[in-house]
Amino acid sequence: MKAEIIAVGSELLLGQIANTNARYLSERLAGLGIDVYWHTAVGDNANRLAEIFRVALSRSDLVILCGGLGPTKDDLTRETVAGVLGLPLQADRAWEERLETLFKKLGRRMTDNNRRQALVPLGARLLFNSQGTAPGLWIEHQGRSVVLLPGPPRELEAMFEREVEPRLAGRGGGAVIISRVLKVVGLGESAMEEAIADLIDSQSNPTLAPLARHTEVHLRLTAKAADRSAAEAMLSGLESRVRERLGPAIYGAGDETLAGAVAKLLLAGGWKLAVAESCTGGLLSHLLTNSPGISASFLLGAVVYSNAAKQDLLGVKPSLLREYGAVSEETARAMAENIRRRSGAGLSLAITGIAGPDGGTETKPVGLVYIALATPEGANCRRFNFFGTRETIKERAAAAALNMLRLYLLSNNR
């Protein structure tokens, strides 16, 4: 089964939005074993849309069009598709009534343009829109399946999952292609490449592709097989081999975040945590407190930007700040130890460094960051040299701190 996706809308051709619907639909279709061979985007122009649609009908078994189902005069997809297929349009009484009820509730007048959204090509099946006023359409025509979906991603995705996917299941026939993402932190790119280079190079199916992000590396595992369960089994086999090589450098998979993984470990171990931040400016606290339920573990964060705050809030001695400076191992340790003692937490993290772009010197350049972890066994401090913009340095420092804590929790959680 060959599939093709046509996105309709001048805003795409003006570069005002990216064609994220094509990405979403392609990923879902790959998971159903349906091969997508073409994406096309075309503006709100009936002639060019008709031409593109005719070409699609000539080469594809499944044509999915998105966008152009709205109530304005620029919305031409319904009429153009019906015209090319030679199908008359008829009002769907039930959908008209749904629209009338909706407009009455909103206290707005329903126009003829709104009424157009209830028009259905003869023989087409209407697809329910749980998020908006434009229904989708499914047309079977001379051995081709033509599906019209609304353009707003929220509407399109809800409709695809509810109305389209169930009808396509089992019709794929082609190979199922699915992916899984493993997330790696704390390993340099070259160290990671060395550890898994043979798996990256030698595999043509399943494949292993690294994608470097600011603070971590995502490994995408992709498998192609006759059906979903065979593809899943291939992914699991490859995943085991990758996990053998990288071990605890893999902090999670899929949508999981590093802070989320740390929060889970904190809660599982019944730990209390306090953090003191200078150059990360609250980012570490923010990331940790994104996890629901973290208030059972996270006691407090101190964003001690000024030296006065480091002294008053954390009791860092002025003599220590004078002798070693705010950006030093000694200050990082004192920040961690003092906030741990003051808060009564079992664990604490402290970060001090220079996020830039100004404030660097020859001996203490932008990107120099000290991170201390204080535990019941004592304090441990690491020195980092991060590069990048101010925001990137904040992100890298927060991630490094989270990872120090994660590795401690992995060894010490009972």
Add this chain to the structure above:
Amino acid sequence: MKAEIIAVGSELLLGQIANTNARYLSERLAGLGIDVYWHTAVGDNANRLAEIFRVALSRSDLVILCGGLGPTKDDLTRETVAGVLGLPLQADRAWEERLETLFKKLGRRMTDNNRRQALVPLGARLLFNSQGTAPGLWIEHQGRSVVLLPGPPRELEAMFEREVEPRLAGRGGGAVIISRVLKVVGLGESAMEEAIADLIDSQSNPTLAPLARHTEVHLRLTAKAADRSAAEAMLSGLESRVRERLGPAIYGAGDETLAGAVAKLLLAGGWKLAVAESCTGGLLSHLLTNSPGISASFLLGAVVYSNAAKQDLLGVKPSLLREYGAVSEETARAMAENIRRRSGAGLSLAITGIAGPDGGTETKPVGLVYIALATPEGANCRRFNFFGTRETIKERAAAAALNMLRLYLLSNNR
């Protein structure tokens, strides 16, 4: 001049990445007065690419292909385009030497596949790649311009701006289409629509389109004119009318952020700031400290998640917490006043609320947030009911706090 963009890469058809290159190129071309009529994406398949490219040559004056210039056997764009145009490929000695030098420096062996990147169709002009190993190509052929760009966005964008845009300038001929974005905060959607509904509806050129984000509304102004300066003048005219209606609800334009606008006002007025956060968990401090130079204003932030932290770090009285609860106007005021006094800052913000998903009650539901601003004139507290996920509620609360501070600074900066 009709333009068309062809993106090459199976990862697009598998939905692993979105076609952001087409968005970027379309926006730049619109600004040059070049009309883009089609986007196409096709996989790493020579036959389908050749077919698509032939169609593009038959209908477009400018065909831009992106992707498929890399060193692997899947990278077919260079050879396929040369084949369709009937142009032999020749090694570019200068680029070969550049690659040899680079590989020597990296201590890696250069393969025949790497050497393919220096192949150039007869008569083509090589486009410099400042970010990678694959040069771009510009081919003039029977009245058509064909441009090949590398797929990685960083390489493509640098090359387009340096090598392509200057050569396209003045060749547009069509209408120039440019946009400007104004950013609005603190106005409900319906209040904003009421204020500018006539400008949104009545305009066909320039147009005004609102886009609601979690914490703010972006107004996109778009103008179409014979040349750039005429289009800019139309945008400025519309911008003045919008600014008249919305006044200080517009905090900035383009890439500016709300926190950045607040940081600018803080620094301009020579203010010192301290913040105390409960439910936002450090997000407010993080946003403020993204601005370079903010250490001259931002003294400290306290993330007082637990009641103990509110008492110990901020001196909020246990009796007050017992009587009114941690999420109350009284606690918010005490947090703001105490951190202002303790830090010696002129201004302070405090946020306390329930970010959810758990912890809500009938009288204090998830999303209830109190925000207090303490100034030399006294403290002011507002009550909000935000909806959304935990992260959205954090974002909305931080934005509301920033906006309270912004409005104060607008009135009180000398």
